[in-house]
Amino acid sequence: MLTKANQITSCYLGPQISPEQFIAEHFFLYLAKGTLHGYDGHAHYTLHPGEYCIVRKNHLARYTKIRDNDTFEKVVVIFDTAFLRLFQQRHHTPDAAASNHEAFFRLQPNDRVPAFLQSLMPYYTPGGKIDETFAQVKREELLLILLQSDPTLASILFDFGAPEKIDLEAFMNRNYKFNVSIERFAYLTGRSLSVFKKEFAGIFQQTPSRWLIQRRLQEARFLIHEQGKKPSEIYLDLGFEDLSHFSFAFKKKFGVAPTRLE
Structure with missing residues (x-):
């Protein structure tokens, strides 16, 4: 107001x-x-x-x-x-x-x-x-x-066109930190969901959901271990919705809570 x-x-x-x-x-x-x-x-x-x-x-x-x-x-x-x-x-x-x-x-x-x-x-x-x-x-x-x-x-x-087909690998490596649905990623790369999943598997040898989590966790480990970042400072920027989910996923992958690496 x-x-x-x-x-x-x-x-x-x-x-x-x-x-x-x-x-x-x-x-x-x-x-x-x-x-x-x-x-x-x-x-x-x-x-x-x-x-x-x-x-x-x-x-x-x-x-x-x-x-x-x-x-x-x-x-x-x-x-x-x-x-x-x-x-x-x-x-x-x-x-x-x-x-x-x-x-x-x-x-x-x-x-x-x-x-x-x-x-x-x-x-x-x-x-x-x-x-x-x-x-x-x-x-x-x-x-x-x-x-x-x-x-x-x-x-x-006044450009009402849908996104054109672009390089999927480059786009995902640049934008994996954004917390959006797989459907959104498919749309923004100019593909149907089914085509996106098929091409994604061919490139990354994983499903999009699994790759996103693994890629975000690898980045989290680097930021905490190498740059001294705190989990509470980075989890949102890496696409995780809450700190507890991030901590659970991190410990499941690396066998140690993210706070233990600080």
Whole structure:
């Protein structure tokens, strides 16, 4: 929601999206307070207060939030496919092919963006809700502002094609730390699930699920034994959902609890 003091605080505009590390829909992200570190398997990104970007769909991404005086405030506006299709019809925007591959597309400063964010204030109730009719209009307004400022965004937002077939081995060795389903990995490499599993077995001589666990545990052993990392510091970044599951799997493979290697 937005405060009466014209100070931008957290709000969320558009349909709910999954919190998983697979980005299913494009979204605009503005950081008001704190610092955000992002990683997409290729590069690391940092967003500071007053900066904003487009986070692109069909990418893997992980975020680390750093609070400022125990505060982290952001504005998220979802540009889902249904909304973009409707926008495309209304404004006669042609389909496009993406011209770059980064998950975090940083946007250049534009005076209209902060003004737009402040303009949301009258439409929010004290509970942080907004009428769906106004939500659609405000999302469209933001997109018009962004496209006028940077027309190259069209090549990102209006590319509705599925991921193309890519090198499976290279992709998995680069992205094994992301905690997403096998179905997501198959989709992102441009394969059906059955084809993905067959080709994966031919390359790695293991099932995808078993290989992912083994590869993550090997990396964990290196980080703990060679770099002095603590299990509690690394298990999330290696794709494990909780510390107890990580510790159990580690001890099962290496015969010793990860804390014994510290």
